[in-house]
Amino acid sequence: MENIYQITVPTPYQIGDVHLYVIVNDSITLIDAGVKTEKAWIAFKNQLASLHLTVEDIDQVILTHHHPDHVGLLHYLPSVPVYGHPHIEPWLTYKKSTAKTYNSYFEKLFLQLSVPHSYKSQIPRFEGQFKYGAEAKLAGTLLEGASPPLLKGWKVLHMPGHAGNHIALYHEEKEELIAGDVLLDKIVSNPLIEPPFFVGEHEKPQLEYNNSLQRLLSLKVQKIYPGHGKVIENVSELTRERIIKQRKKAESLLPFLEEGKTGFEICQHLFPHAYEKQLALTLSMTLAQLHYLEEVGYIQKVEKQGKWFFKKSEVKV
Ligand SMILES: [Zn+2]
Ligand SMILES: [Zn+2]
Incomplete structure (x- = not known):
């Protein structure tokens, strides 16, 4: 017997609330980890309590991708094993060398795009990742096709686009997908530019994302548990709509x-x-x-x- 519960916490971002999922079988798995704010931490603990759980009950955390609104509460869970795609690692550790790669990439990109100097303050800085995000160490990595620990029947799918390291958890039998930000109900999951931490990957995120959407169409999925917005049940209809809308735009x-x-x-x-x-x-x-x-x-x-x-x-x- 296995149950999935949705936990919703506020974020300081324009996107609004973010969902975390608690999978309860013989063990307790948390999928994604909200933002690092006191408000989110309290909301998280209260909702855990309403499931008759405490923070100490959590056996592991699986991250769908590195964005701060999906990793921040790890700050409050320092001893829980964390799993994710291996390419999530540079985003979970503040290193000077990574910051330099990141910051100079965006400085150069703003020049390449002819952004006037007066917008300099809007050039993304690596430090920004840690304002509401968190530092963490991976206990293990989850590659395409892997069976995540403690989750029988679930399989890891690498679905890059929105982020290069984005994974989803697929249950073939139940035809369910825990999909982070791969597909959202009311909002287009923007493929975001990332610095070249991994050469040859995510250079053109929209193209990666379109492949992931095509892949989604090829899977049997009745239900998507998303990172934001309502649970999605018209998966292929919404996916097709997104593909067409992007082309038209x-x-x-x-x-x-x-x-x-x-x-x-x-x-x-x-x-x-x-x-x-x-x-x-x-x-x-x-x-x-x-x-x-x-x-x-x-x-x-x-x-x-x-x-x-x-x-x-x-x-x-
Ligand atoms: Zn995201
Ligand atoms: Zn998100």
Whole structure:
């Protein structure tokens, strides 16, 4: 006998609440770990108590991906074994060398995208990962196809896109997926840009994400337990909708790209209101569309003096 319980805690992020899941069989597994705030910690403990559980009962934590809203409460659970994809590791340890790679990657990217100097304060910094996130050590790693410890019948699927190290837990028999941020009900799970901690991976996250969505379509899934929003039961319908919506959004950019445009100009065009306050996120969303258009051959990227210009491809006859 096994039961899955949803725990919901607040986050300081615009996305709002985040869900954690408690799988109760002979042992207690926590999937994901909220944010590092006092408010989230209290909400977490109260909801555990309503399941007649305490923090000491938790045997292990499995992380779907590295984002702070999914790892932060690990700060309060220092002795519980933590499992996740091996590429989650650099995000869970503050190292000067990692910070340098991360920070200089984004500084350079902002230049490549022609972001004016006045937006300098919005360049992401690695330190930001730890404001609401946490440091932790992995007790073991979970690769594609692995059977996670203490969870009979569940299998690990590597589903990169939203994050390079994103995994989901799939129960083939029950046709259920605990999917972190792979697919959300009301919100598009943006494929976020990451620094090149692992060369050759996650360079074009939208393309990885599209593959993961195609994979999701090929699986039998009746129910998705997501990281945010309501439990999803119309999985293939929603997945197809997302694939089509992304293509349309990307293609709607083409008239604007008749003349070469900078990344910043395209971002302003796509997000005329949001870009000012959420520049890193909207630039990530912009690049996602540009990577897709480049991949299907609709646009070309030209580099001039370290800056990128994106332009609609000439139609070949
Ligand atoms: Zn996320
Ligand atoms: Zn999330």
